Amino acid sequence: MSTSPYLGQVDASGMPTASSEFGSWQQYAILVIDDEGGMRNFLGRALSSRCGAVKTAASAEDGARLVEEQHFDLIILDVSLPGKSGIEWLHELRHTGFYGDVILITAFADMETAIGALRAGATDFILKPFRIDQLLNAIGRCFDRAHLARENFVLRRAMAELSEVTELVGESSAMAEMRAMINRLAPLPTTVLISGESGTGKEVVARALHNHSPRASQPFVPVNCGAIAAELIESELFGHVKGAFTGSIGERKGLFFYAQGGTLFLDEVGELPLAMQTKLLRVLEEKRIRPVGSEREIPVDVRILAATNRKLSSAVHSGHFRADLFYRLDVMSILIPPLRERRDDVLPLARHFMGQLSAQLGVPPITICDDIMQAMRVYTWPGNARELRNLIERSLILGKFPIGCVSPVNAPALPGQAPVTLEEVEKQHILRVLDSVSGNKSEAARLLDISRKTLERKCNAWQI
Known part of the structure; x- marks a missing residue:
């Protein structure tokens, strides 16, 4: 020595x-x-x-x-x-x-x-x-x-955007197939596009892919692309240097920085502006980002998972989404069926929410009687698991299931009746939610688990 x-x-x-x-x-x-x-x-x-x-x-x-x-x-x-x-x-x-x-x-x-x-x-x-x-x-x-800085940032975002379901819940064959697909894709670095209606649990699937991957010990960073203003999304993702634009009095680290070594989940990726789509495509191909106002590129090691409640292939044909980015994201895809197609999952989800929310609210759970069970089975759940969770939370607060809590308007049509279209079901549900929040579109969008931009687009189409 x-x-x-x-x-x-x-x-x-x-x-x-x-x-x-x-x-x-x-x-x-x-x-x-x-x-x-x-x-x-x-x-x-x-x-x-x-x-x-x-x-x-x-x-x-x-x-x-x-x-x-x-x-x-x-x-x-x-x-x-x-x-x-x-x-x-x-x-x-x-x-x-x-x-x-x-x-x-x-x-x-x-x-x-x-x-x-x-x-x-x-x-x-x-x-x-x-x-x-x-x-x-x-x-x-x-x-x-x-x-600690990365961990605190990720935890603050997780608390602010706490997911209603933190694990895959359900007994249907569709859920069994989804679990098998997740187990197959999780260990790979492949980009995955997760599709499904609002409230079906796209972030839950993304978290499962991350948690079963070699990156599980690293950060999982979700971002709702539709909830960030178009002029801010680049800075949010890539960060910016001091003086990059008016009001930037200091440097800011982007979400790619906080996701380094882990997974970045781009929810509602179809809402990205076209200019940002071009920059995201370059990041996917070159694994490098350029902070706003910077002259140099930074190598990144991040797995990208994306999700959409829109049919992106249609957005490609209409010119609202880049075809090359779509094909780059859609290397592998997972389609989450709506809850109305997974009726065997309704009661397991209801029981899951009952146990979770009763503990959070500090109130005793409510027994789900046979009549409510049957009504839950036949209801079409246009808001999917999000709507089911809201029903359970409301019932726990009231101490009972409200009368007519599962509206018959969405029950299957009787013989001789014309079936209600999916678009009409969606419209009626959105109108009910808007009415329940006195027309507050930001709050309605939060409850519906969609961006305000998406809600505005639908309301404009219905002229309301």
């Missing part, structure tokens, strides 16, 4: 030793930039056994080329470099949208240098010579902060 002037204790082979508290960081990639060959070699060898990928460079210019080629979670950057200094390059990195952590190292430091490093966006500042434990501690803090 000997001691390195820079990294502390090393073993007989020259490798640095470290206490057992430092674990494996195999999911992370680190870039080391130092003009001293010995330091580059030493740090490369010290970190390669702990990290998934370690690259080294002798200058900021060489480092810039590596950053263009792949994603790095952390950069260890020497301040004094030939050509462009470390602090100068760090300023450029932050300006062009690099969101990873940067640890600056230097043998010559004063207060002015330290202040300049922090202003440039350095995460930590370490003086040479340093011990390996000191560097590993700094790296560990960076990774912990980044992990």
Whole structure:
């Protein structure tokens, strides 16, 4: 055992030793930039056994080329470099949208240098010579902060958009086929397009694909494309740099950043503006994003799952959706049948909602009598599982099932009667929901699990 002037204790082979508290960081990639060959070699060898990928460079210019080629979670950057200094390059990195952590190292430091490093966006500042434990501690803090930031962001979104069903519930043959398809597709990196009417549980299927995939330990980030204004969707997905547009007083990390290593779920993908469809297609093909206002592209490792309640092939023919993006998303597709075609799933779902919501509301569950069961079986559920959940919640609050709670207007037509069309059923249901919220379209859209834009389009078509 000997001691390195820079990294502390090393073993007989020259490798640095470290206490057992430092674990494996195999999911992370680190870039080391130092003009001293010995330091580059030493740090490369010290970190390669702990990290998934370690690259080294002798200058900021060489480092810039590596950053263009792949994603790095952390950069260890020497301040004094030939050509462009470390602090100068760090300023450029932050300006062009690099969101990873940067640890600056230097043998010559004063207060002015330290202040300049922090202003440039350095995460930590370490003086040479340093011990390996000191560097590993700094790296560990960076990774912990980044992990917590992503986790907190994802959890806040999950709480704000809490799904009514968090697991696949049902006993029908359609559900059995869907489970088999999910088990087959989940381990693959393939893009999947999930189709189905509003309220059928498209996000539940997307979460199941993620939870059974190798990315399950990484973030699942859902975004409703129809709920974001057209002029903001690019910044929401890709992020933006400071000063990218009026009002952008700071940088913003996009949803692709928070989904790094995991899954990004694009709900209502058919609502994306055409200009954004072009940019999404490029991301799918090249696995790179460009934050708004940035001059550089950032490599990303994200699986894309998309969902729609529209027939995208029709949108392609009408010119509202790009054909090349449709074919790129529709590598594999899952069609979720509406609840009226899965009558064997109605009662299991009702019982599931009853147990879930009674616990949330702190009220005792209600017995579902035979008459209500039969009414539930014959009702066509135009709002699908969302409508069923709302009925159970309303009944729990009232302490009983309301009289006529399952409207006979949607029951199967009697012999000799003309059947009610699906469009008329949808119209009647939407009108009832609008009436229940005093015409508030934003609230009605939330209850119907559709975007306000979709609701506006339907109301305009019905001239209401």
